[in-house]
Amino acid sequence: MKQFTQHTGIAAPLDRANVDTDMIIPKQFLKSIKRAGFGPNLFDELRYLDEGQPDQDCAGRPLNPDFVLNQPRYDGTSVLLARENFGCGSSREHAPWALDDFGIRVVIAPSFADIFYNNCFKNGLLPIVLSDVQVDQLFKEVEATEGYQLTVDLERQVVVAPSGETFAFEVDNFRKHCLLNGLDDIGLTLQHADEIKAYEARRRQKAPWLFDAIK
């Protein structure tokens, strides 16, 4: 998994509450066999004027000019400002995959849906909860200033605005450790590789018929 230590990038305001996983990545794109490549269909229904089809080349599709991420001033957005209950809906991991593939590294909102929040950490994305008032303030600043960038420092647990003002956030210690070191579940388990190997050696002695049989 990607490490996350510090990140600075363009912020964009998605001014809408209860953005669900279907809005993040609509159902028709879930049949794909990949976890990369969902970026062009991120927020598909908000982003395009036509109805998206799987396997379609999105380059020629009519863009919705009102959608925030279509506005040139937000090109290259990597920090998404959002409203409450972001990521509600299904448990599928396609939503963080799509955000990640688009290039989003941080989502800041007053609240997140539980499963989505967990899935973000599994996929190297940092969800940050700030208070309503703070999120409001950031929305106002970003809308007022073209090229507005935010810096997120996970080690210090702060979001830094261009003015130098800092916003502290909470994050579970274990999750922080995993993100800082780029450890996903697999990475964590592999830290115990020696124990797995030792178990395997014992198993091979006790039940040799379970090894090298399927070939």
Added chain:
Amino acid sequence: MAAKTLYDKLWDAHLVRQNEDGSALIYIDRQILHEVTSPQAFEGLRLAGRKPWRIDANLATPDHNVPTTERSAGVDEIVDPVSRIQVKTLDANCDEFGIVEFKMNDHRQGIVHVVGPEQGMTLPGTTVVCGDSHTSTHGAFGALAHGIGTSEVEHVLATQCLIAKKMKNMLVRVDGELGAGVTAKDVVLHIIGVIGTAGGTGYAIEFGGSAIRSISMEGRMTICNMAIEAGARVGLVAVDDTTIEYFHGRPFSPQADQWDAAAAAWKTLVSDDDATFDAVVEIKAEDIQPQVTWGTSPEMVASVSARVPNPANEADAGKADGIRRALQYMGLEAEQKITDIQLDRVFIGSCTNSRIEDLRAAAEVVKGRKVAATIKQALVVPGSGLVKAQAEAEGLDKIFIEAGLEWREPGCSMCLAMNPDKLGQGEHCASTSNRNFEGRQGFGGRTHLVSPAMAAAAAVTGHFIDVRELMQ
């Protein structure tokens, strides 16, 4: 030493590491892969630059959306583009990583849960996982078998371990003698009717008692297959001579020089006499009649001689509402006789009931009879290429075809309607599969779960009938 249940023994034998938060790393002996839940797992490995931990623990076969009609033209000719891509991707991934795969037109291809045991890949005392909830099937052999999600498939590929929490122990004991015409499917549907679809949530269910002991391995698989429909991710049956006998001469079974040691180890895979269970359910085999589901959840089940329930007689308002909604979806009247339900299609297949014994039972009923004129389609879909070959060697295919049923290539088929075999809107289907949820077999389709013999009886009469009436 404290007395242990079979589940306790299997858990302890696979414990690699106990974490402080109550989760544990357990070692996985076997993983079965299919085309629907594996692609992102392989891609994840690739993106992270990882290799499978242990190639020889894996076996793959496409099953969920392969066509079951004539398909010798190969994967390139699969009509549905998504199915085609998924099957091709499985082939490419297995080739790339060196995983043994029975490809679509390999004679050993079939439904993952039929193929694993048939090959001796699943063995007593193993842990078995697959990205499919009906992996509980393999517990019939005294194996600890879980369904898992795609990120767990990747985790097992990369580490040979699963992060898991220990479940509670439940014993469902079925004692007595099963009547003629009453099969394993009726036993498990009856159990689900008694404990409900959430009755086993959080538990590993061990099925025991004299009636379970008397059931063949095929039947035990049918029972464990549906443990998940009772809410339990794990179903188990203790090892006995029937279990051990099953593995003689299977391709991945222990070889001659290892056999005795293996068999001796397997014999210990039973719950200790004085082991305690967190819950015990007792059922009398004599109470079980041929079963038919009338609703949209496997617990909405009744004996074939009974009537559809009346929501007005249900005291619990929530339950009454559930019954009402189910009857409406199913197009049934309260208190209608089960035997008055008319059918449009019949499906004999799925990982619940597509093994040789199931096909024999169905063939025995349709032999010398004809599919009723009102039935639009009656499908028989064997669980694997080897089951198909065996059935053909016994002449079962001819019996089915003469009676007017279609004889198909192996796969999941109409169990979940990911391939072209689907119900039309409002159509009633007598199905030997395991889920009767709304739309499971096609949009608006109405599924009734039954045993193979009951499905066959419905095919030749056009409505449900107690199969015992045809057996006299």
